Amino acid sequence: MPGARITGWGAAVPEKVVTNDDLSARLDTSDAWITERTGIKQRHIGGTTSQLATQAGARALAQAGLTGADIDVLVLATTTPDATVPGTSATVQHELQVAGGACDLNAACSGFVYSLVVAHGLTLAGARRILLVGSETLSRITDWDDRAMAVLVGDGAGAVVLEATEGAGELLGWDLGADGSLRHLLKCDLGGYLYMNGKEIFRHAVRAVVDSSSAALARAGMVPGDVDLFVPHQANARIIAAAGQRLGIAEDRWVVTIDRYGNTSSASIPLALCDALAAGRLREGDTVLLSGFGGGMTWASAVLRWGG
Ligand code: ACO
Numbered sequence: 001m002p003g004a005r006i007t008g009w010g011a012a013v014p015e016k017v018v019t020n021d022d023l024s025a026r027l028d029t030s031d032a033w034i035t036e037r038t039g040i041k042q043r044h045i046g047g048t049t050s051q052l053a054t055q056a057g058a059r060a061l062a063q064a065g066l067t068g069a070d071i072d073v074l075v076l077a078t079t080t081p082d083a084t085v086p087g088t089s090a091t092v093q094h095e096l097q098v099a100g101g102a103c104d105l106n107a108a109c110s111g112f113v114y115s116l117v118v119a120h121g122l123t124l125a126g127a128r129r130i131l132l133v134g135s136e137t138l139s140r141i142t143d144w145d146d147r148a149m150a151v152l153v154g155d156g157a158g159a160v161v162l163e164a165t166e167g168a169g170e171l172l173g174w175d176l177g178a179d180g181s182l183r184h185l186l187k188c189d190l191g192g193y194l195y196m197n198g199k200e201i202f203r204h205a206v207r208a209v210v211d212s213s214s215a216a217l218a219r220a221g222m223v224p225g226d227v228d229l230f231v232p233h234q235a236n237a238r239i240i241a242a243a244g245q246r247l248g249i250a251e252d253r254w255v256v257t258i259d260r261y262g263n264t265s266s267a268s269i270p271l272a273l274c275d276a277l278a279a280g281r282l283r284e285g286d287t288v289l290l291s292g293f294g295g296g297m298t299w300a301s302a303v304l305r306w307g308g
Contacts, residue, residue: 002123002124002164002165002166002169003120003123003164003165003167003168003169003170003171003308004119004120004123004130004162004163004164004165004169004170004171004308005162005163005165005169005170005307005308006160006161006162006170006304006306007063007064007161007162007163008059008060008061008062008063008064008065008066008160008161009059009060009063009158009159009160009161009270009273009274009277010055010056010057010058010059010060010061010062010063010158010159010274011056011059011156011157011158011159011270011271011274011275012052012053012055012056012059012156012157012158013044013052013154013155013156013157013261013271014044014045014046014047014052014155014156015044015046016044016045016046017042017043017044017045018042018043018044018045019031019041019042020034020035020040020041020042020151023147023150023151027145027147027150027151028147029147029151034151037236037238038151038152038236038237038238038258039236039237039238039240039256039258039259040151040152040237040258040259040262040263041259041260042259042260042262043153043154043155043260043261043262044154044155044156044261045139045154045155046137046139046155047137047155048082048137049078049080049081049082049088049135049136049137049157050082050088050091050092050095050135052135052136052137052155052156052157052267053076053078053088053089053092053133053135053157053159054091054092054095054096055157056133056135056157056158056159056270057074057092057096057131057133057157057159058096059159060131060133060159060160060161061096061131061161063161064161064163066129066161067096067097068093068096068097068098068099068131069097069098069099070099070129071096071098071099071100071129071130071131071161072099072100072101072122072127072128072129072130073100073101073102073103073119073122073127073130073131074089074092074093074096074098074100074101074102074103074130074131074133075089075102075103075105075115075118075119075130075131075132075133076088076089076092076102076103076104076105076133076134076135077104077105077106077107077111077112077114077115077132077133077134077135077266078104078105078106078111078134078135078136078265078266079106079108079109079111079136079138079188079265079266079294079295080136080137080138080140080141080265081104081106084190087102087103087104088104088135089102089103089104090102092133096131098131100127105118107178107266107294107296107298107300108186108265108266108294108295108296108297108298109233109235109263109265109266109268109292109293109294109295109298110176110233110266110292110293110294110296110298110299110300111134111265111266111292111294112132112134112158112266112267112268112269112270112290112292113176113269113290113291113292113300113301113302114176114298114300115132115134115266116132116160116162116171116290116302117171117174117176117300117302119132119162120162120169120171120174123162123164123169127164128163128164129161129162129163129164130161130162130163131159131160131161131162132159132160132161132162132270133157133158133159133270134157134158134159134264134265134266134267134268134269134270134271135156135157135158135266135267136155136156136157136264136265136266136267137155138153138154138155138194138263138264138265139153139154139155141188141192141193141194142193142194143193143194146193148196148198149193149194149195149196151262152235152236152262152263153194153262153263153264154261154262154263154264155264155267156261156264156267156268156271157267157270157271158267158268158269158270158271158272158273158274159270160270160273165308167308168308169308170304170305170306170307170308171302171303171304172219172220172221172222172287172303172304172305173216173217173218173219173220173221173222173302173303174216174219174300174301174302174303175212175213175215175216175219175299175300175301175302176298176299176300177208177212177298177299177300178296178297178298178299179296179297180296182200182204182296182297183295183296183297184197185197185200185201185204185295185297186201186294186295186296186297187295201235201297202236202238202239204293204297205235205236205239205243205293206239206242206243206246208293208297208299209232209233209239209243209247209291209293209299209301210243210246210247211299212291212293212299212300212301213243213247213289213291213301214247215301216289216291216301216302216303217289217303219303220303222287222303224247224248224249224289225248225249226287227247227249227253227287227288227289227303228253228282228286228287228288229253229255229276229281229282229286229287229288229289229306230244230247230249230253230254230255230289230291231255231269231272231273231276231288231289231290231291232244232254232255232269232272232290232291232292233268233269233291233292233293233294234256234257234258234261234262234263234264234268234269234271234272235258235263235268235293235294236258236263237256237258237259240254240256240258241254243291249289255272255273255275255276255281256272257271257272257275265294266292266294268292269290269292273288273290282306283306284306284307285305285306285307286305286306287303287304287305287306288303288304288305288306289301289302289303290302290303290304
């Protein structure tokens with residue numbers, strides 16, 4: 001069976017940085033509360049979902065030595081599209097001159113890992129090169145007077161190029177899940193603002209990451225002790241710690257970027273992956289566990305052997 005591997009990656013965040021102190025100046029909150037409860041110190045705010053996606057996508061293509069003309073399919077994971085119609089992927093397709101198809105995928109904060117698994121499926125159907133982007137501007141659907149939400153969110157994008165290989169690919173195991181009976185816990189009505197039941201989401205999130213990661217590892221014939229790098233969705237440093245500890249993955253293997261970016265929904269996992277790669281934390285042959293959860297609720301995990 002043909003496989004696929006990631007051959008390029010790129011990140012993009014808006015220039016504007018908003019610190020906890022900036023927020024504390026206009027909201028009844030504090031750097032101490034935000035840091036202790038969430039792990040966030042700052043977030044980047046600005047731009048549009050298509051602009052950030054285009055920047056991250058261009059960087060991933062350049063690193064893979066490709067252009068849009070080489071791409072069979074563009075999949076853009078986002079929960080904050082520029083418009084209801086057309087899909088934001090249409091703008092990115094045009095900007096990057098992608099030769100093949102383009103579509104949006106919305107699975108909330110699990111969107112990037114969902115896209116990664118779907119993209120591997122596309123390679124089995126004959127696609128050779130796929131550009132995957134997670135891009136969000138959560139700041140546009142946030143009520144900046146609501147301290148409970150305003151301190152959590154950030155904007156940004158991350159992208160990877162996935163190329164089909166002749167031999168075994170990098171995807172060793174995966175798990176996708178959803179439970180729509182929980183959709184009231186985290187939502188944003190059309191034209192409205194994000195609402196979240198933080199405590200309930202927290203409880204379900206830890207269980208979702210642990211169960212979904214375990215299922216993906218089991219499918220790969222592996223156990224948490226085999227994981228060299230754990231790249232979880234960045235919603236709260238305490239969720240990452242609780243899940244990492246319950247799985248039994250050593251803390252020096254977790255990737256934590258929430259302090260700098262806040263929660264960037266479907267951009268958080270590719271941003272964290274790019275961060276780990278820039279820091280030299282990934283080598284060929286390493287086992288990588290990606291795990292996300294989000295509104296829906298949805299959850300998604302993938303186990304990769306880096307380099308295929
Ligand atoms: N600053 C100061 N105080 C605050 C703030 C704030 N920004 N926000 C809430 N508080 C207050 C509350 O009003 C409450 O006060 P009270 O005790 O007088 O009622 C107190 O702090 C404690 O509030 P809790 O909600 O119990 O705080 P908790 O420790 O649960 O932390 C948090 C809240 C950070 C939201 C946490 O529940 C969480 O991270 N949940 C999961 C978030 C998540 O994973 N979301 C999924 C994705 S989000 C997305 O997609 C955009």
